[in-house]
Amino acid sequence: MMATKRKVARKVSTRKKIAGAPALVQVAENTDDVQRRLKVLCDTSKPIEVRMAALQSLGAAAFSVANFESVNADYIAALREVSTDSHEQLRRRALGILTRNKDGFAQKKLLNGLKDPAKALLPPEKALQLLGNDVHTEAYSVARAIVKKPPNQEARREALRLLAADAKSAPLFEKVLRDKKELRENRQLAASALHSLNPEKLQQQALKILKDKSDYADIKATSLAALEQFGDDAALGKDKALMQSVNRFNSSKTPAKYKQTARRFLSKYGQ
Structure with a gap:
């Protein structure tokens, strides 16, 4: 009797639940289990909670089930099927x-939805986030179009994030960084993108921003940091207009956290 109980206990212990998952989520133990869960995932008559649990279980199985490669094609096919679910x-x-x-089917579906909202499977900002997982040239062109004519500000911001890896978009980021009508988050994003794409252009724009009395403190602090990292020490030290601007920035009603950046800059250049 005790041996039977131990046997049952061992069997139950192998059916481990996924951490943080509902009770109905069980890790698939073999490819037969995987196939059963694939059927549940694609069964539109099942409650959505059950189908989501099956999807979570399958995600874990991809890493834990031996010979998962033999059912991987079925897994991808099921994912493609439910990617258009209600x-x-x-x-x-x-x-x-x-x-x-890096599934081409998914990327095509997302791009088609961004070009034609009637075909969209997700909101544009979510589609852009997912396209960032595997960016191709066509995604960049679509993102640039969204920056020009965004359906909403969230989508525009996600389009800018996606373009941060596109060397051809450096001029666009220069324009965004200098535009005081832009959302500050977008301007910060533009500075970060230029930091990677074209540090010299970031330095040029940073100089202009710092000499502009009407620009914002956080943008000026970002510009100071860029000059400190990329600037020509000799040239910056001789730029009287720049030093006056930084001194003015340091002595104004600037928040303390930004003044620290100004003080560090002035200390570095002997002012």
């Missing part, structure tokens, strides 16, 4: 997994 949460999760695996 439930947005399920679509988003499936498309996220597909794009992380």
